Amino acid sequence: MLNARARVSKATVRRIPLYYRAVQQLQQQGVKRIRSERLSEIIHIPSATIRRDFSSFGELGKSGYGYSVDTLVDEFGKLLEVQDAENILLVGCGGLGAALIENNFRRNPDLNITMAFDIDPAKIGTEIGGVPVYDFRELAMRVTPDIKTAIIAVPSSAQPQVIPALEGIGIDAILTFAPQPVVCLPTTTIRYIDLTSELQSLLFTAHHQQLAD
Amino acid sequence: MLNARARVSKATVRRIPLYYRAVQQLQQQGVKRIRSERLSEIIHIPSATIRRDFSSFGELGKSGYGYSVDTLVDEFGKLLEVQDAENILLVGCGGLGAALIENNFRRNPDLNITMAFDIDPAKIGTEIGGVPVYDFRELAMRVTPDIKTAIIAVPSSAQPQVIPALEGIGIDAILTFAPQPVVCLPTTTIRYIDLTSELQSLLFTAHHQQLAD
DNA sequence: AAATGTTTGTTAATCCATTCACATAGTAGC
DNA sequence: GCTACTATGTGAATGGATTAACAAACATTT
Incomplete structure (x- = not known):
């Protein structure tokens, strides 16, 4: 190996x-x-x-x-350790978060979003695609110790409060859609997906291209 | 400049x-x-x-x-040419597509998804967040000539049919969430956002990390 | 206006990744 | 088993991007 x-x-x-x-x-x-x-x-x-x-x-x-x-x-x-299932929590159940839950990496049975968190009272207590939505303030109470991975789909401004909370419950891998750069623990691996930046840099390349890229 | x-x-x-x-x-x-x-x-x-x-x-x-x-x-x-608005079309109004429309790069008033396409009869004719959803077979008929940019949020298997159709109507910049690699014209600039790959490579790094990344 | 301090823009050094090109090791056919 | 192929794995060459470090350019203070 x-x-x-x-x-x-x-x-x-x-x-x-x-x-x-x-x-x-x-x-x-x-x-x-x-x-x-x-x-x-x-x-x-x-x-x-x-x-x-x-x-x-x-x-x-x-x-x-x-x-x-x-x-x-x-x-x-x-x-990729696909033999042991990776349980993932999601923070932020807006349109993007809900879409991620519904998709749930369906092609990859080893990747499972098993619980979600939000602060909107209208969402707390409901289920999205079979995944329960809990109050983010109950994070420590609700999370199971097998979860080491989180996806963040909250507004950028909320992210600085979310990350330390996740690190506090033992999360060490984070995928986030909020472009806000953050400080995190040296043991935390974080990756950003910045949709606006991707689109803007794509457009820059397309508009300024002499040669195909 | x-x-x-x-x-x-x-x-x-x-x-x-x-x-x-x-x-x-x-x-x-x-x-x-x-x-x-x-x-x-x-x-x-x-x-x-x-x-x-x-x-x-x-x-x-x-x-x-x-x-x-x-x-x-x-x-x-x-x-980034933020003074002139960039009108964008979207193909595929599933959960992810709908979330992208609803978000619509709200912080960037120059980036606008102005029309969407799907092949699901239940979606055709409706509006999502004020954006009309048309039949994908009417692509050439519905598209306005100011649109040079497309976002693809269809299942990977459908993508090989979508790209040539887009190129046929003058699209030259494509952002796609379908990981299926495609052949496209040399004048087309394409960028992939592959959520599963991002997550898998993040997990690989997190699991194998000696040093922070 | 001279002296001191600050920060750029860039040259040179380094690092990381890709690509070339081929010796080596194995396959396939006879 | 011997010969002719074939495709890997890698050393060496190249290319691209980052980082260090500093001369030159400007700001600020006295």
Whole structure:
């Protein structure tokens, strides 16, 4: 599994889910073996990059043969720990939060939003897509100790109060849609999805493009 | 404005929206000048990176003084073309699509989702947050020629049909939530937001982290 | 107006990631 | 088993982005 000698670069980490999804699809199609060159055509990542990425997880392939699809599914599955379910809490049940609950990463049975929090009395006590919505002030009371991951979909201004509360109950991985930059504990891994920034930088590139990007 | 001699790196482009948002906030707070060192504390980007980024747009600052907040707001506003409204169409009015319409980038009056498309008869003809939902088969008929930008929030499997249709009506900038990699015209700028991948790579980092990231 | 202090813009150094290119190791056919 | 292919894994080269560090430019104070 994780090759102690080789370090896995950040860029590689961001690609693991793409690899995993692609080899899963191949497996479902009954494909048994895959060459880096062919995989490159499917996911639009250069074959040299694929080979280097794969090799940082050990020697997964065979010269003159390629990679066994089953092996890749296994290995990436282990890397992403898809065997043990990841229970996730969500803070903020506005339109975006509700959409995330309803979606609930349906393709990935190991990813489950199991509870949600809000401060709106109209929402507290209800269920969204079978997921109970609790009062955010009852966070510590309601949360189960298996939950280490949170998704934040609250207005940016509310985020500075949310993060310390989450850290206080043992959350160490946070995905947030609020662009407000925050200070968090060194043990907390945080990732931002900033929809407005994505759109604005996309438009900048489109408007100023000489060459395709 | 755009400094012809200096080229703007992709990494810089992705930061422009963050800079714009920060200097707007400073302006609203009545702040007149800002040093790169101080801005660095606010947005958590190293001051050297900020200075290098800013200098790629011309000499915006003054030695021994810093940057005028008003100048920065002006310049970044011009770069992002916030004076002329960008009309956007949305394809796919499921939970996520509806949430995006209702949000509609409210902080940015220049970004407007003005029409939406779906193939569900139950949705066609309705309005979501004041935005009309049309039949996707009427795309060419309904679209106005001012629209050059689209957001796709359809199931991944439907995306290969959606993209060529959009390109056919002159769309050249696409933001999509469907991770399915696609081939598109060289003149089309496309950006993916892949929620599952973001979450999976976040979890990988959190689980395997020795050092904070 | 001179002296002191501050902060930029940029050159050089470093770091990280991608890509090339090929020796090596294995496959497939005969 | 031997020969001709094929595709990996990786050392070396390249490219892109970040960071350090400082001369030059301006502000401020006296």
